[in-house]
Amino acid sequence: MRQLYKGNFLRQKTVKNPCWEKQLIASFLLMADVHTTEVRSYNMSRIRAKDTKPELMVRRFLFSQGFRYRLHDKKLKGKPDIVLSKYKTVIFIHGCFWHGHEGCRYFVVPKTRSEWWVDKINTNKSKDKVAFKELTDKGWKVLTIWECELKQKALKDTFGRLLQNLIDNEEIANS
Template identity: 70%
Template sequence: MADVHEPEIRSYNMSRIKGKDTKPEMLVRKYLHAHGFRFKLHDKKLPGKPDIVLPKYNTIVQVHGCFWHGHEGCKYYVVPKTRTQWWLDKINADRQKDKDHERENEKYIS
């Protein structure tokens, strides 16, 4: 099945997908701030630049998108019908990076 968009339009659409300040991340940040928690955002000193870092509590909060991180059993995680193997490889690589960063960040949390 061919892509329904021209390459220029697809490129533009993909460039609009954000990595920071996403709606779920903003909801979590708003909740934390309203309940008195103060935090750092995307701390470059930590592996994987976690979304939210609560230094006072040595805690990291990652807000993962269901599609990009392959949440099994989630209604938002659907493998695309085109270039399926490429997408599966990418999503599996994201999952592996998540595990690696989690393992490395345990040193910070401990």
């Protein structure tokens, strides 16, 4: 029984021919990540859960329009990015990759460890559905803004729809 390395994971493989073993080791090493473990760890640590650029864009827009809000309310399911209590509205700002935005050009499943990534993204999607259901059952209006909707071409439309949703919600709350 020989031990072969694939990326950062140790695999057990039975190899009878020593020449074949060298070829297997070489092919495993070629398929490994292009970054070292330290570099990959650093890159992943830079990915934020809060205060992302898309989130800051929406927050600046809302504040400039006179809306006041709370951030990441732990009392609400899914810790919404923005909570507008006065309007009984929560806003989730989803990254297209991390939340699996179907049909979006920014959502591409990585070729490395595809099963793991698909499982992770599907878990995020199911958590999103549970949070959406629980919040709507409690009477909250749930808005989801996708990262791709905050690109320059779609920005005006997205903010226009957001404003219209909040104004409609205020009218419902006041009547």
